[in-house]
Amino acid sequence: MIDELRREVCRLHAELVRYNLVAWTAGNVSGRVPGEDLFVIKPSGVSYDDLTPESIVVCDLDGNLVEGDLSPSSDTAAHAYVYRHMPEVNGVVHTHSTYASAWAARGEAIPCVLTAMADEFGGEIPLGPFALIGNDDIGKGIVATLTGHRSRAVLMQNHGVFTIGESPKAAVKAAVMCEDVARTVHVARQLGEPLPIAQGDIDRLYDRYQNVYGQRSHL
Amino acid sequence: MIDELRREVCRLHAELVRYNLVAWTAGNVSGRVPGEDLFVIKPSGVSYDDLTPESIVVCDLDGNLVEGDLSPSSDTAAHAYVYRHMPEVNGVVHTHSTYASAWAARGEAIPCVLTAMADEFGGEIPLGPFALIGNDDIGKGIVATLTGHRSRAVLMQNHGVFTIGESPKAAVKAAVMCEDVARTVHVARQLGEPLPIAQGDIDRLYDRYQNVYGQRSHL
Amino acid sequence: MIDELRREVCRLHAELVRYNLVAWTAGNVSGRVPGEDLFVIKPSGVSYDDLTPESIVVCDLDGNLVEGDLSPSSDTAAHAYVYRHMPEVNGVVHTHSTYASAWAARGEAIPCVLTAMADEFGGEIPLGPFALIGNDDIGKGIVATLTGHRSRAVLMQNHGVFTIGESPKAAVKAAVMCEDVARTVHVARQLGEPLPIAQGDIDRLYDRYQNVYGQRSHL
Amino acid sequence: MIDELRREVCRLHAELVRYNLVAWTAGNVSGRVPGEDLFVIKPSGVSYDDLTPESIVVCDLDGNLVEGDLSPSSDTAAHAYVYRHMPEVNGVVHTHSTYASAWAARGEAIPCVLTAMADEFGGEIPLGPFALIGNDDIGKGIVATLTGHRSRAVLMQNHGVFTIGESPKAAVKAAVMCEDVARTVHVARQLGEPLPIAQGDIDRLYDRYQNVYGQRSHL
Numbered sequence: 040m041i042d043e044l045r046r047e048v049c050r051l052h053a054e055l056v057r058y059n060l061v062a063w064t065a066g067n068v069s070g071r072v073p074g075e076d077l078f079v080i081k082p083s084g085v086s087y088d089d090l091t092p093e094s095i096v097v098c099d100l101d102g103n104l105v106e107g108d109l110s111p112s113s114d115t116a117a118h119a120y121v122y123r124h125m126p127e128v129n130g131v132v133h134t135h136s137t138y139a140s141a142w143a144a145r146g147e148a149i150p151c152v153l154t155a156m157a158d159e160f161g162g163e164i165p166l167g168p169f170a171l172i173g174n175d176d177i178g179k180g181i182v183a184t185l186t187g188h189r190s191r192a193v194l195m196q197n198h199g200v201f202t203i204g205e206s207p208k209a210a211v212k213a214a215v216m217c218e219d220v221a222r223t224v225h226v227a228r229q230l231g232e233p234l235p236i237a238q239g240d241i242d243r244l245y246d247r248y249q250n251v252y253g254q255r256s257h258l
Numbered sequence: 259m260i261d262e263l264r265r266e267v268c269r270l271h272a273e274l275v276r277y278n279l280v281a282w283t284a285g286n287v288s289g290r291v292p293g294e295d296l297f298v299i300k301p302s303g304v305s306y307d308d309l310t311p312e313s314i315v316v317c318d319l320d321g322n323l324v325e326g327d328l329s330p331s332s333d334t335a336a337h338a339y340v341y342r343h344m345p346e347v348n349g350v351v352h353t354h355s356t357y358a359s360a361w362a363a364r365g366e367a368i369p370c371v372l373t374a375m376a377d378e379f380g381g382e383i384p385l386g387p388f389a390l391i392g393n394d395d396i397g398k399g400i401v402a403t404l405t406g407h408r409s410r411a412v413l414m415q416n417h418g419v420f421t422i423g424e425s426p427k428a429a430v431k432a433a434v435m436c437e438d439v440a441r442t443v444h445v446a447r448q449l450g451e452p453l454p455i456a457q458g459d460i461d462r463l464y465d466r467y468q469n470v471y472g473q474r475s476h477l
Numbered sequence: 478m479i480d481e482l483r484r485e486v487c488r489l490h491a492e493l494v495r496y497n498l499v500a501w502t503a504g505n506v507s508g509r510v511p512g513e514d515l516f517v518i519k520p521s522g523v524s525y526d527d528l529t530p531e532s533i534v535v536c537d538l539d540g541n542l543v544e545g546d547l548s549p550s551s552d553t554a555a556h557a558y559v560y561r562h563m564p565e566v567n568g569v570v571h572t573h574s575t576y577a578s579a580w581a582a583r584g585e586a587i588p589c590v591l592t593a594m595a596d597e598f599g600g601e602i603p604l605g606p607f608a609l610i611g612n613d614d615i616g617k618g619i620v621a622t623l624t625g626h627r628s629r630a631v632l633m634q635n636h637g638v639f640t641i642g643e644s645p646k647a648a649v650k651a652a653v654m655c656e657d658v659a660r661t662v663h664v665a666r667q668l669g670e671p672l673p674i675a676q677g678d679i680d681r682l683y684d685r686y687q688n689v690y691g692q693r694s695h696l
Numbered sequence: 697m698i699d700e701l702r703r704e705v706c707r708l709h710a711e712l713v714r715y716n717l718v719a720w721t722a723g724n725v726s727g728r729v730p731g732e733d734l735f736v737i738k739p740s741g742v743s744y745d746d747l748t749p750e751s752i753v754v755c756d757l758d759g760n761l762v763e764g765d766l767s768p769s770s771d772t773a774a775h776a777y778v779y780r781h782m783p784e785v786n787g788v789v790h791t792h793s794t795y796a797s798a799w800a801a802r803g804e805a806i807p808c809v810l811t812a813m814a815d816e817f818g819g820e821i822p823l824g825p826f827a828l829i830g831n832d833d834i835g836k837g838i839v840a841t842l843t844g845h846r847s848r849a850v851l852m853q854n855h856g857v858f859t860i861g862e863s864p865k866a867a868v869k870a871a872v873m874c875e876d877v878a879r880t881v882h883v884a885r886q887l888g889e890p891l892p893i894a895q896g897d898i899d900r901l902y903d904r905y906q907n908v909y910g911q912r913s914h915l
Contacts, residue, residue, distance in 0.1 A: 058281065062715065062876040063869055065812060113908065135812050135876070141883035144809050144890040152363050154391070154417045155284060155354050171897060172811070173904060197893055198811045212282055219281040223356050227363035228887055230447055234365045236416055240390060247392060251332065277500065371582050373610070373636045374503060374573050431501055438500040438573070445579035449666055452582040455635050459609060466611060470551065496719065590801050592829070592855045593722060593792050650720055657719040661794050665801035668885055672803045674854055678828060685830060689770065 041079065044070050044207075045092040048079050051211045055134060056087050058215045066134040067112040070207035071122055073129075076100045078122050082109035113172065120178020121203060125186070130207030132214040135199035138221035139164075143194040149224055152233035156220045157241040158248035161189030164217060169196040177201075189245060192217040260298065263289050263426075264311040267298050270430045274353060275306050277434045285353040286331040289426035290341055292348070295319045297341050301328035332391065339397020340422060344405070349426030351433040354418035357440035358383075362413040368443050371452035375439045376460040377467035380408030383436060388415040396420075408464060411436040479517065482508050482645075483530040486517050489649045493572060494525050496653045504572040505550045508645035509560055511567075514538045516560050520547035551610065558616020559641060563624070568645030570652040573637035576659035577602075581632040587662055590671035594658045595679040596686035599627030602655060607634040615639075627683060630655040698736065701727050701864075702749040705736050708868045712791060713744050715872045723791040724769040727864035728779055730786075733757045735779050739766035770829065777835020778860060782843070787864030789871040792856035795878035796821075800851040806881050809890035813877045814898040815905035818846030821874060826853040834858075846902060849874040 048070045055061045055068070064087070069080035079095050096107030102119035104111055112118070118131045142149050142164075149164040151157055156164070167184040170176035181201045184193045191213040192202040200217055204210035227233040267289045274280045274287065283306070288299035298314050315326030321338035323330055331337070337350045361368050361383075368383040370376055375383070386403040389395035400420045403412045410432040411421040419436055423429035446452040486508045493499045493506070502525070507518035517533050534545030540557035542549055550556070556569045580587050580602075587602040589595055594602070605622040608614035619639045622631045629651040630640040638655055642648035665671040705727045712718045712725070721744070726737035736752050753764030759776035761768055769775070775788045799806050799821075806821040808814055813821070824841040827833035838858045841850045848870040849859045857874055861867035884890040 063872050065873075065876075135810070135880070137876075137880050137883060140810065140812075140880045141887075144881065144884035145888050146891045147888075152416060153354070153359065155359075169891075169893075169897075171900060173900075197809060197891055215282050216284075219284075219354070219356075223354070223359045224363065225883065225887065226356055226444065227360035230360075230444065231364050231366075233363040234388075234416060236388075240388075243390060243392075371635060372573070372578065374578075434501050435503075438503075438575075442573070442575050442578045443582065445575055445663065446582035448579075449663065450583050450585075453584045453607075453635055455607075459607075462609060462611075590854060591792070591797065593797075653720050654722075657722075657792070657794075661792070661797045662801065664794060664798035664882065668798075668882065669802050669804075671801040672826075672854055674826075678826075681828060681830075 041072055041077075041097065042092065044072060045079050045095040048081075048207050049090050049092045049095050051207050052081060052087050052090055054211050054215065055132075058218065060134040060136040060214060060218055061087070062135070066136075067114055067118075067132070068207055068211060069112075069115075069118045069131045071129040072097070077105060078118065080115055080118055081112045082107065083112050085109065114177075116172075116175060117177040117181060117201065120175050121181055121201075124178075124182045125203065127205070128203045128210075130204040130210035132202045132204075132207075132210040133199065134214055134218070136214070136218040136221070138225050139192075139194055139200045139218050140198070141225065142166075142221055143199060144197055146196050148194065149221055150233070151236060151241055152224055152227065153220055154236070154244055155216070156224075157236060157244035159213070159216045160192060160220070161245035161249075162241055164190050164192050164194060164220070167193045167195045167201075169198070260291055260296075260316065261311065263291060264298050264314040267300075267426050268309050268311045268314050270426050271300060271306050271309055273430050273434065274351075277437065279353040279355040279433060279437055280306070281354070285355075286333055286337075286351070287426055287430060288331075288334075288337045288350045290348040291316070296324060297337065299334055299337055300331045301326065302331050304328065333396075335391075335394060336396040336400060336420065339394050340400055340420075343397075343401045344422065346424070347422045347429075349423045349429035351421045351423075351426075351429040352418065353433055353437075355433070355437040355440070357444050358411075358413055358419045358437050359417070360444065361385075361440055362418060363416055365415050367413065368440055369452070370455060370460055371443055371446065372439055373455070373463055374435070375443075376455060376463035378432070378435045379411065379439070380464035380468075381460055383409050383411050383413060383439070386412040386414045386420075388417070479510055479515075479535065480530065482510060483517050483533040486519075486645055487528050487530045487533050489645050490519060490525050490528055492649050492653065493570075496656065498572040498574040498652060498656055499525070500573070504574075505552055505556075505570070506645055506649060507550075507553075507556045507569045509567040510535070515543060516556065518553055518556055519550045520545065521550050523547065552615075554610075554613060555615040555619060555639065558613050559619055559639075562616075562620045563641065565643070566641045566648075568642040568648035570640045570642075570645075570648040571637065572652055572656070574652070574656040574659070576663050577630075577632055577638045577656050578636070579663065580604075580659055581637060582635055584634050586632065587659055588671070589674060589679055590662055590665065591658055592674070592682055593654070594662075595674060595682035597651070597654045598630065598658070599683035599687075600679055602628050602630050602632060602658070605631040605633045605639075607636070698729055698734075698754065699749065701729060702736050702752040705738075705864050706747050706749045706752050708864050709738060709744050709747055711868050711872065712789075715875065717791040717793040717871060717875055718744070719792070723793075724771055724775075724789070725864055725868060726769075726772075726775045726779075726788045728786040729754070734762060735775065737772055737775055738769045739764065740769050742766065771834075773829075773832060774834040774838060774858065777832050778838055778858075781835075781839045782860065784862070785860045787861040787867035789859045789861075789864075789867040790856065791871055791875070793871070793875040793878070795882050796849075796851055796857045796875050797855070798882065799823075799878055800856060801854055803853050805851065806878055807890070808893060808898055809881055809884065810877055811893070811901055812873070813881075814893060814901035816870070816873045817849065817877070818902035818906075819898055821847050821849050821851060821877070824850040824852045824858075826855070
């Protein structure tokens, strides 16, 4: 089971590359091991070309290395904090994708002016605090911002994006869609103000997408 | 015949990917079955990598699933409405391509300031209404906007693009060209006002392109 | 010899695709047949995927089809006019590449604010007139603008780019570099005014690049 | 050993292509031969498709060709000057990547408003002087700007980027990350002012990244 999860998490990093969400080694995917206080995550500073299922490391929920020959991602503490405090989350993704990070650099949430944003995020994509790496501050910022929020993506100020999901694949989907809408809303605002969508319409779109879309297994 | 159409519609989704018109599963192509009150369309929430001709589903013109193991695209009702009300249309495409969706988010038509726009669209690319998914409102907005209009593409407000064509391939071409001109006119306007093209010149270009260009089988 | 030229011109279209200079079928390369009043050019409306050396057609310098099963590019008259009036030109390329076409839509020449522009174009990339397809107006505009000008690229107003070269490959290089500098200067100007380069420095850079760069066979 | 270095430097050019840092032949990587007053570098005007380890040329630290059939890159004098004056540098990269060159065209350093910039560059990416090719002016500008500076990248005014590293791979990583942050900060500034990061936080991030990140062999 843990080997299957390693294969899946390894494979999902290729989606970060395909959608141009990452440069060099700057982005990572993790997945919770079902039924255990463990998760698997990318090793630190390893090229996406060189990732193999065997190179994916296993950590406990304090972020300590449990299995693997390489050091875990330098973002491991943030992933671990999310898994400790959000039991419904089984996948976490971190990127510095260009447009989302640009909103984060200005310290602005992305307003919900696209039906695709209402579908996927249920409203704006919120801004989290500025936090330094090295302790639990980033993890705390993610959990504080996303708890009770519809959005599965948070823009960490001056930093980048963290997304969460019921599965690693759902978290990767949120990272892909976050950059997609970050770019479209940016482009829209370059030449004027996007038209707002009424809150009632956002609610209706979000409710429908969460309950009707796809083949009932898309998360 | 229906199997050949499924192969064609499956294959055309790869063009949406190639031209970066779609993220994750957000975009679909359909094609009318010649001589029957049926069309084929992408199944809902399926990755473009995983699409096969067999996975393409068949619907009747009310959007009901007639053949196939998967649920049809969540945009099926809009495609069905177009086929019911525009008998000359044999292909429909829907995307959230970045630049076209940005014009749609501001609620602006794309002005015709490029000879390639005059060729392909015969003038501006018009704006359709804001409409929620779940009934015929999107389909009505597409048909009301494009009926009697030269453009084969409509920007649905705060949403994305729908294009139509004499064939699925022609509708895909319109989606590709719509994003291409949406981007070029956006970039032009970032640094000033594009020069207008006189209406008489737009008319001459449109007439020539529709009647002279290509090998007489490009639609 | 003509077959070798067809293979070369066929192959060079792949460079237009690789550098994202063309959408669908909107761009073409031609090459003069050495020692004969003929040139080879892309057939009209054919996908770049489907181009083969055999599909490349042969025309005389009035643009009439001399050999080939398909109609020549709808831009053939402009290519022919250039070959008739600029005997030193052996290759012509036409694209609607995004950033160059955006400058053309505003009717602005691209100012020389990059050493790479001074190297390759010897100064600004000039603007040509608005001209309709269907007679010699486009060809006349290209020749009038580029004759006596260092630049091997011209922005045709509201339209796109034509480039010329001592060979088809040199004309393709000019098309690639034209879009590259059009994009960089656009991006620079989005956030302020680029610094000018002194005319004497432009002259020195141009002179050096034309005479020193490469392996003496790069054109 | 020199053959292994040639293979590595040849291979690293593919990273410039993969990350869209170069158009046509405009960009080059070099690497110092360990223990000798020599370095290897791309030949001038050769396509990245055609680069082979054998085509990579060997030069002495005055930039004279020592081994190889082709002329060395026209930027060889700048590389040689860096190797002569910065003994800790074992790799040099030069590109005209779009966003970095746009900052260079305006003559602006890139401000440090992203944690990834603090990590990798330790603060702003500085501006070097305008300098013509043909003598040691470019090399002098690089060395004068980067000596005593944390950044391993310099924006040469109206020109492009030079990056240095403990290895050719480290210099390529700096070139990739330079363009990545140049783009993100550009995009951020298009819609307002990015928030500053306090100098103490920049220092902490830089210190941590240089000493903790990766598998201790990422340079």
